[in-house]
Amino acid sequence: MMLIVAALAIFLLSSFFSLVLSSGYGKSNSFNSAMSILGAFTGLTGAACGIWSGGKFLPLTHKFWAHYLYLDYLSHFFLFVVFLTILFVSVYSIDYLKPYREKKSLSFFWFNFHMLSFSMCAVLLSKNAALFILFWELMAFSSYFLVMTDHKAGHVRHAGFIYLCANGIGALFLIAAFSFISDSSYSFVQTFSHSSLAFFLALAGFGLKAGFIPLHVWLPEAHPAAPGNVSALMSAAMIKMGIYGIFRALSILSPWHSSWGWTMLAIGGLSALLGLIMSLGQKEIKKVLAYSSVENIGIIMIGLGLAVLLFSLKLNELSMAAFCAVLFHVFNHSLFKSLLFMGAGSVLHAAHSGKMDELGGLAGKMPVSASAFLIGSAAAAGLPFLNGFAGEFVIYYAAFSSLQYAETSFSIFAILFLSLAGALGAASFSKMFSAVFQGRPKMKTDRKIEDPGFYMKSAMIFLSSSCLFAGLLPYFSFNFLFSGFNQGFSESRTMLDLSKILLLMSVVYAFSVFLFIILYIARKRIFSKALVSHSVTWDCGYSSEVPRAQYTGSSFSQLLTDFFGKVAGRPGACRSVNGYFPSNFSYAASSRAFFYETLYLPAAEKIKAAALRFSFIQSGNLRLYVFYIFIALAALIIWKI
Amino acid sequence: MENLRILFQILAMLALSPLLFGIINKVKAVFAGRQGRSVFKLYYDIYKLLNRGAVYSNSVTALFKIAPVAILSLTITAALIVPFGGQKGVISFPGDFIFFSYILAMSRFVLILSAMDTASSFEGMGASREAQFAVFSEPVFFMAMITLSKITGQISIYGIFSRLNPSLWVVNAPVLTLLVFSLFILMLCEAARVPFDDPETHLELTMIHEVMILDNSGPDLAYILYASSIKMWIFASFISSIILPRHSDIFWSDCLFYLAGIFLSAVAVAVTESVMARLRLLRVPHFLMAAFSVSVMAFVFQSFKG
Structure with missing residues (x-):
């Protein structure tokens, strides 16, 4: 346990370093990676001990810790996975980030990287709804900034926005769910007898992080936009936080249905x-x-x-x-x-x-x-x-x-x-x-x-x-x-x-x-007795090889994508072939994000249209806003009386 | 004695499996009124190829060169799980048919990648078709296994087949008939026979299995041919174990029945090939889905019986 706390301290400290020493060590890849590797390795050892003993090997059984932190098998298991991923990704990042160094300072990147590592581990440890949400949001924002590393490209900003929306909606669901499963001191206990409602709210909130269908839309947008090491960290460790959350919700709620x-x-x-x-x-x-x-x-x-x-x-x-x-x-x-x-x-x-x-x-x-x-x-x-x-x-x-x-x-x-x-x-x-x-x-x-x-x-x-x-x-x-x-x-x-x-x-x-x-x-x-020779691929005797005539990935999967129709892809636009010696022929097929295009985009348009109707409320007039505040306060006072 | 039987079982499978294709060709020839090639043709072919060198394409990598070896060793491994005439398979554990199916999937994966390694469009087509068929054939196998495991209460292949006996046929005849039908279709698909694929075709564009091994030659080709005959043997032995279940404790008579079942299914394949043409490629998924529906139907019959 001490080791895990030490790892968290290392992550926090190095994020601090990378921001404060932004002109010196803070932007250095090797320094930051070394810190991250050190932290991950320390934590990995601690988590491995924890897994082995089933979370029983705990010198820190002080009441204070036990009240705020989960130190059981489940937390240790996910900590193990997270530390393992951070370890490999940090090693990978040393070389991967080299081309970025010429373009921009990496201190902000590393700050977020350490913050993401820290917040993921902190989420796994928190036994308190308020702390959990705090670290959950920290995780969401640090990963958002990591996705936006190449923010000069338009598609990256678009992806970042979708990711931000997914995070926001997810947090709303979680806050709603936590209101049923935490007491007045925000500790996790079931306080509401109707467990199914709490479970489904939690499922939606955590599902937006885990990314199962139909809540997956941010995944195929954010991953291609993020740098390779960030996608690795997010996909291997961060989306698992959603799975951890579902496990946790199951362990708190009873009876199961x-x-x-x-x-x-x-x-x-x-x-x-x-x-x-x-x-x-x-x-x-x-x-x-x-x-x-x-x-x-x-x-x-x-x-x-x-x-x-x-x-x-x-x-x-x-x-x-x-x-x-x-x-x-x-x-x-x-x-x-x-x-x-x-x-x-x-x-x-x-x-x-x-x-x-x-x-x-x-x-x-x-x-x-x-x-x-x-x-x-x-x-x-x-x-x-x-x-x-x-x-x-x-x-x-x-x-x-x-x-x-x-x-x-x-x-x-x-x-x-x-x-x-x-x-x-x-x-x-x-x-x-x-x-x-x-x-x-x-x-x-x-x-x-x-x-x-x-x-x-x-x-x-x-x-x-x-x-x-x-x-x-x-x-x-x-x-x-x-x-x-x-x-x-x-x-x-x-x-x-x-x-x-x-x-x-x-x-x-x-x-x-x-x-x-x-x-x-x-x-x-x-072969030692027989003749082994090399030649061209069998091409029916057609002598000139054209690499473009190969089967591409799209043609390989065409049979299946055609079979599954609209969900898999957009049918190709084809200009038909005419005559014995056709000269002009074209074929274009494109992939699609089925749920995003058919479900979320229209929904977003509708919400936007509805919201615009109420735009008169947001007039930009400061005096009017003060008036709103007044009304709100008055309403509160009346409600309390 | 037990070990001797196991040894006999492996040797019989390794020695007799190429005979299946010979029998199929002979029966087809008889149907067409021809004399046909020798039943031992595949043995001659394999022997001939094993003494040859090989020609490799310029664009292949090491993957292409080890693929045939991997395919043959994986297929033999899968074959060891399948029981022989009521005997225990060499390897047997609860859930072994899951493992079996995934070992074959692995060999298919290797075959697809080795075909894609040649940069040939023909082989790409074959690989693409093979990958598509697998998507529809895999659930057929699992659905059949679900039903068999439900009937017998066992979750290993040996467990299932040791519980199948003639008296079970009396009670479950409709269920088992439907299962045999869907497994037969599965065998036709996995062994690349008509109506899925025509091994006799000589136009690259219409081939599936054959086109994926266009660039394999010499011992490599021998390995792959041998592997596909073993694969055919495996699926035939599933059918044989169901239609002629173990009926006695006498090893030799069990073996005889088992082999009879296998060769009978080869004859059935030959008859199917003689009386029908291959399906249009786009119809293949529909046919496999029909096989799937049949195995679902078997399951439904089974559930409503008791």
């Missing part, structure tokens, strides 16, 4: 499927990644819904398993999503473009980034051998195990959502990887494209090896993370079964790798 579970299951399924369907139509790497975050939050919500529903049927062990699966996926997602955003950042760094239809063939030029991105993509598609699969497997396991009990039809929905999401995820990520890294470059460029600098590379290498390690040996990460989850559950049969299965899975992986090596050696021996 099965309608909560059904709602979360429906939201989760919708987010997982629509998130991927919309990602298929996107043309920019970071937008695809943002929609993939929506999908993963969806998977997490499916797990949460399943856990609540299983609990309502008194299947406690399976419900605990589903809760573990959710947390496991939170951890795994933070690893592979920060890796993917870092990969996208290196591509932007090198090629100065994130448009998939313009890129291609980068694997040969930037092998490290390509391998890291490949590992991240396979993990994000939930494929075995990587860590994305393990969490999903545990959700599947809980769902399938519950099938033998009565009234578990919800499990069927969970399974079908997950299986569809798995196949769609594979399609979406194979499209992105192949469009960016494989084949031949689709546009000519004079720029020399190469792997990024040492620190960026090492952050990606570390993260991809953690993804591989956690994927190949899920047993270890699972047991490390959940041995302190709940005393009763840790010794239960379900937990033992799960650890056994995860261990067996590693054995199968080992066998598969062994088989791979044997088959590889066999082929090598054949």
Whole structure:
């Protein structure tokens, strides 16, 4: 615990430094990153101890602390994820921010970066509604300024505005929810007997941060606008604060209703499927990644819904398993999503473009980034051998195990959502990887494209090896993370079964790798005797290769986007081909933000129109405003009497 | 004895799986009134290819070169989970069919990426189609598994198939028939047969599976051909385990029934291919959704029975 407090102090201190010493150390990347790494490492150690002991290893049991701070397993788990992400992102930032240094002073950036780190941890610790909202808002504003780093571009300001609106509305919901779950000293206790209202308000408020459908609109706007390291931090750690909040609301509120579970299951399924369907139509790497975050939050919500529903049927062990699966996926997602955003950042760094239809063939030029991105993509598609699969497997396991009990039809929905999401995820990520890294470059460029600098590379290498390690040996990460989850559950049969299965899975992986090596050696021996040559790709004898004739990302996903219609993309505008030798032909297709365009934009227009009708109230006349104040005061006095 | 049986099971699968395509071709030839190629044609092909060198495209990366090895090893790994004639699979644990399905998804992912590595538009088309079919075929498998697990109360493949016995057929005949039908369609899709894909076609534009391996040659091609025959074997053995469930404790008779089931499904594939043409590409998702509906129907029948 001391270590976590020390980490918070380091973050606060370095944000202070970066602002005060803005002409000296404050703007230095290496100084700020070093401080951030130091803080994250200190905190990581503390959080790891906390997870292991299930939040019981606490020298700080003084009443004062216990009254204001949550020091339980849940807080430590999320702190672990947050510190881990900050650690890798800080290493990555050293090189990533270099090009920015010539353009502007980075002291304000670093101030916000440290502030975001600080406020995320502080949110996880606060046991007091007022403190929680304070740090929550601090988190919102510091991340807003980070998103606005390139504020000179118009689209960045637009994205920033949407993000600000989402934050504001979310905070309103939260304040409303907290009025039901805090007492007169703002401590978290349920003070209102109708728990469902409080829960749904909290779900909406936290959902705006977590970004599930239909509250996800800010994600695909803010991520492409923000610098790569900021998107990594936001997507891997910050949106998880929303999930933490939902967990917290569940732990405060009782009794639970099965309608909560059904709602979360429906939201989760919708987010997982629509998130991927919309990602298929996107043309920019970071937008695809943002929609993939929506999908993963969806998977997490499916797990949460399943856990609540299983609990309502008194299947406690399976419900605990589903809760573990959710947390496991939170951890795994933070690893592979920060890796993917870092990969996208290196591509932007090198090629100065994130448009998939313009890129291609980068694997040969930037092998490290390509391998890291490949590992991240396979993990994000939930494929075995990587860590994305393990969490999903545990959700599947809980769902399938519950099938033998009565009234578990919800499990069927969970399974079908997950299986569809798995196949769609594979399609979406194979499209992105192949469009960016494989084949031949689709546009000519004079720029020399190469792997990024040492620190960026090492952050990606570390993260991809953690993804591989956690994927190949899920047993270890699972047991490390959940041995302190709940005393009763840790010794239960379900937990033992799960650890056994995860261990067996590693054995199968080992066998598969062994088989791979044997088959590889066999082929090598054949090749040592036979002739191996290189030639052009088979092209039906058509001799001139045109890179533009390749299948692009858009053409790869066209079958699926056409099938899913308007949600996935806008149908292409096509000029028809006439005659035997057509000369003019054009085809244009564009992606779209379905919910933003069809739901939020019209709604915003309507609200604006309605608001304009009342604009006479805001006349700009100072005397009139004083009059309003007078009326308000008078009304208050009358009301009090 | 147990270990010997397991060894026998692996060896039989590895040795006999290329025979499936031979049988299919022979039956198709008989239907068309031709003599047809030898049943052992695929064995000759694989042997021939294993003694050749390879030609690689200039635009490929290391991924393309290791892909065939990865695909074959993943497919064999998946095959080890599937039980053989009522015997326990080599690997068996609760939830193993989830793992099984994702191992195959991994091999599909590798195949798609290896196709995209060649920078060829043909292969891109094939990869795109393969990715699309997977989206619609995955839920079919899971829905079938949900129903089977509901009938038997088990959540491992071995558990499910050891509970299936002839007496279960008496009670659940409509459910199991529907399941066999949807799994048969799934097999046609996964093994790239008519009506999803025509392995006989020679126009790159209309191929799906074949076009993705256009640039593979020599041992690489041999590995992939072998892997797809094993994949066919896996799905056929699902069907065989349902239509001819374990009926006795005598190992050899169980094996015989199991193999008979597998070869019977190969014959059924051949008959299907002889009597119908392939579907238009845009119709394929509809057909897979029909298969999905059939497995949902099986589930509904199952729930209303008891």
